Amino acid sequence: KNEVEQSPQNLTAQEGEFITINCSYSVGISALHWLQQHPGGGIVSLFMLSSGKKKHGRLIATINIQEKHSSLHITASHPRDSAVYICAVAVGGGADGLTFGKGTHLIIQP
């Protein structure tokens, strides 16, 4: 069973700060997902990656397959970035669902 660990569990920062959220997993994967859960509860996919780096706006996700580690970065953070960020991994074909970390609760203060 793949264990997915996220750190930190909680993070409070000031608007404009550079944010890093980390994710590590215990066994080999086919892909890693980063998701965002809004305060209202909805969950949306931010990134899927199996190698290297992806960027979307102010969000950057990286993965190191050898070290079994991924990071999610937020540049120029804003209060609207406040949410729970969830790391999840897929093993094998991926049709059998994802294994999730517990999430990182991020609060950006104005």
Add this chain to the structure above:
Amino acid sequence: NAGVTQTPKFQVLKTGQSMTLQCAQDMNHNSMYWYRQDPGMGLRLIYYSASEGTTDKGEVPNGYNVSRLNKREFSLRLESAAPSQTSVYFCASSEALWSGGLDTQYFGPGTRLTVL
């Protein structure tokens, strides 16, 4: 497109009652999933359906049954609800069968279930 819809949004049951959570997607996706989310824990997979006509157990299937009614709909049934099933339930779908995990999962808005 509505995406993934779930009904009901909220439900309160008494121990021993039964109910069915409904999920539908209008994106012509092949795979559908049921997850539960509990405080202090990550989302956990209950059951999944890789394609129409197939269902498989996930990490926490005990106490649940599922039906993949057609390509659009995937329901989750609690036959005899227990307080341990108090949770938020999310349905999700994804397009491809064999994508190596590189396939976006689209989530429904969730059902908040309380079992007294």
